Amino acid sequence: MANPAWRLAQRSCPSHLQVVSFPVVQLHMNRTAMRASQKDFENAVNQVKLLKKDPGNEVKLKLYALYKQATEGPCDMPKPGVFDLINKAKWDAWNTLGTLPKETARQNYVDLVSSLSSSLESSSQVEPGTDRKSTAYETLMVTSEDGITKITLNRPAKKNAINIEMYHEIMRALKAASKDDSSITVLTGNGDYYSSGNDLTNFTDIPPGGVEEKAKNSAILLREFVGCFIDFPKPLIAMVNGPAVGISVTILGLFDAVYASDRATFHTPFSHLGQSPEGCSSYTFLKIMGPAKATEMLVFGKKLTAGEACAQGLVTEVFPDSTFQKEVWTRLKAFAKLPPNAMRISKEVIRNREKEKLHAVNAEECSVLQERWLSDECMNAVVNFLSRKSNL
């Protein structure tokens, strides 16, 4: 059990084993007429990663068992201990297949994936982050009025932690906002938090390709997500209504203005989490506050008050919580009346000089993080959070 990811899978509860989002693509197969080829099998393995809805633990166990049987043959692993619930369930599922031939397991896997595509709600294949037809959001509230598109993170019970769905929805909302007729875009949070950053349960959903594949997919997602902020063409304003953690803080360096309630705090506990900076903060924070203060935040995890963040230049202005909404909205409505093309072009002039650099920084940060996510330090921190041994 040396692999930390294996330990993570053991300790996290089955409800955390979600499947990463995305639409199922129909597998075009005549199931009765042919046996699944290796290519069909590989396609099916890829389709599982595209599932939009979680098929449930029972189905995931079946998929796991058939995958193992198809690729490794009958179960030859030692039976996990009785308290090792998740691995025992996985072992049981695989062991139940007995001596089922590899080809049959492969066929059954393909059939099962194919049946999922028709039973679960699916849509045509969509690249992550591209605009979808539906305008409904599960994790956000998006409104547009008075020339302002407002994107509200809306998982208050989870302190607006950013799960996989929310990453995709934010990208979708930003892409829609960049094309709508509003002049400015605002990001804020519902409830007492602005956002608690990356949803740490994102790390518990391990695909068949294992933790390496998970880390790779996460790095791709993160790079695309941060890229949307780098490229956003209109004035982008953060209304930080409460505490902000992790990635919700780092991307503030890519906003055009940051207004904060005096209840807000700014915390980037990357070292505590065995991780490293993202959101271009390894570049923007140094430019904004200088290396000494940036290091305090990004390396030593110093939590700043709103006043401190304002003094460091990360926050534009701080307002008493009691008047925060009223005062900031008055100001935003005035901004929204300014000529939109002039604002857009001024932003372009300011941002364009930096864009290439920002994309390069983003790529580098994501590649470093891809490695960090595989480290013992990171896995242990996630396990600690999930088992509630510690809060930050």
Ligand SMILES: CCCC/C=C/CC(=O)SCCNC(=O)CCNC(=O)[C@H](O)C(C)(C)COP(=O)(O)OP(=O)(O)OC[C@H]1O[C@@H](n2cnc3c(N)ncnc32)[C@H](O)[C@@H]1OP(=O)(O)O
């Ligand atoms: C794929 C791209 C990856 C990009 C990587 C980005 C890096 C980061 O963003 S690092 C930052 C990650 N965030 C954290 O480490 C914060 C973890 N959360 C906490 O420490 C605490 O929850 C809190 C200090 C934010 C709030 O503590 P408080 O005691 O007030 O409330 P809780 O009872 O802990 O939370 C309520 C509820 O919300 C759930 N929750 C809060 N934050 C997260 C989170 N980041 N991930 C998952 N879940 C979170 C918490 O578990 C509680 O849920 P239950 O009521 O169901 O127990």
